[in-house]
Amino acid sequence: MSGSLRANVGKKDAKALRKQGMVPCVLYGGKEQIQFAIPQLQMSKFVVTPEAATVKIDLGERQVEAVLHDLQLHPVTDAFLHADFLEIVPGKPVTISVPVVFLGSSEGVKAGGKLTRKMRKVKVRGLAEDLPQNIEINIEKLNIGDSVRVGDLRSDKLSFLDNENMTIVSVKMSRNVEETPAATTAAPAAAAAAPAAAKTDAKAPAKK
Structure with a gap:
């Protein structure tokens, strides 16, 4: 999946991203937390793929391998509201x-x-x-x-x-x-x- 780094964080920015068809995300587990966003369509394809356990995320300046840790859905529309990814670090249990x-x-x-x-x-x-x-x-x-x-x-x-x-x-x-x-x-x-x-x-x- 291809993600774009978020310049701003917060509820207002997250709401604006959703209107643009993006899913606000956070990547943690590595040296630092990374705030980014992924297109709703890409997230949908990943979630409905039964064989998918890990995913490679292209953030432009770096590529990371991660697992989906938590996914929040809208209670009525089932649209993706927010996703947490856990970075896979060699030698570290996941x-x-x-x-x-x-x-x-x-x-x-x-x-x-x-x-x-x-x-x-x-x-x-x-x-x-x-x-x-x-x-x-x-x-x-x-x-x-x-x-x-x-x-x-x-x-x-x-x-x-x-x-x-x-x-x-x-x-x-x-x-x-x-x-x-x-x-x-x-x-x-x-x-x-x-x-x-x-x-x-x-x-x-x-x-x-």
Whole structure:
């Protein structure tokens, strides 16, 4: 993203920037705080990109790599009011929310179950150079009744900060399967045919 340094700061200046289609921003975490502004359109593209965890910001005189730390939205229009970015400093731990990506097709879904996605992002902490663009979770062996929780995730370089009991994804019996006798008998058979372990990107066991 391309940003422009702010000559003035304050509520009046921020309001004027918004009228011009700009988002007032602040970058901190480095040696000094930097006040700048980014076009609303660029911010929109970054926010809606599910794989985006870090971003490079061109401030003219310097380029920085950062993570979005906080974003304030208008309560009615959802327009961006203000954004806080945290500069990534090599060797310094960073806390960010990383998108979750599912790999494979669930055995439980093939048997008629319904895949329910509970979390789209997980909060992690680690060195800047170790931050992933996303967390991959293999759901191929998830059967009906299985789930993957935060506590199932494993990484040698990251700490997962969400409650370990929070469910990321689960497979439940769909209503159609429950109402069809033939389907309900097929579901346990499918569950018995495959191991009930859910693989994440670090081969974590699933919890039921």
